Amino acid sequence: MLTIHAAALLLPGGGRAPVPGGAVAVQDAVIADFGPYGELAAAHPAARVRRWPGVLTPGLLQRDAVRLLEESYFPDPREADTLGTAPLTGGALDALGPDDTWRAGSVRRGLHRMLRHGTTAATAAPTAPPALITAMRRSGLLVTGAPERPGAAPLLDPLAGAATVAEATAAPLAVGERADLAAFDVPDEAALLAAGAASCVATVAAGRLVYRGR
Structure with missing residues (x-):
């Protein structure tokens, strides 16, 4: 239709x-x-x-997708009272325990947050974990070989720092x-x-x- x-x-x-x-x-x-x-x-x-x-x-094109999913914890809404709603990074991840059993749920929620920010494509280097690539594709994202964004902390908002919307779109x-x-x-x-x-x-x-x- x-x-x-x-x-x-x-x-x-x-x-x-x-x-x-x-x-x-x-x-x-x-x-x-x-x-x-x-x-x-x-x-x-x-x-x-x-x-x-x-x-x-x-x-929009998310150039920090792999780093966001690997280096951040996206809290469950039920954890908002204790952990807030923003992605947790760095030392804040230590509170999650010594293993990474939390990762699957975080990746799923992180991908949903990207979709909520107008993201339809994401960059990933050939060395990116295959499981993350599979998760991104299953969510509906187009995974491209375009260069990832270099620099400081990864950003959830693809428009952050863009001078025009065209700079942040996939095509x-x-x-x-x-x-x-x-x-x-x-x-x-x-x-x-x-x-x-x-x-x-x-x-x-x-x-x-x-x-x-x-």
């Missing part, structure tokens, strides 16, 4: 201008068309329509390519960069709605 994802503003990437009232038509796992909503609705009158508030972009929208999208409850690109990817309200990976915040 063909689905049209529509928002107040579409940022298609690839140097293209923003599209007010833009939309993306998705057929199965790929992009069938994108542009002004009115044109897509007229071309595909039988399509299901999903409307999202704010800005619709290509899916611009293109007909026939994998349908990876993220919707954010902000009015424009400047507001999105200021608010960060935590403003995400929906993530679509390979045409599948993998996160919906409302």
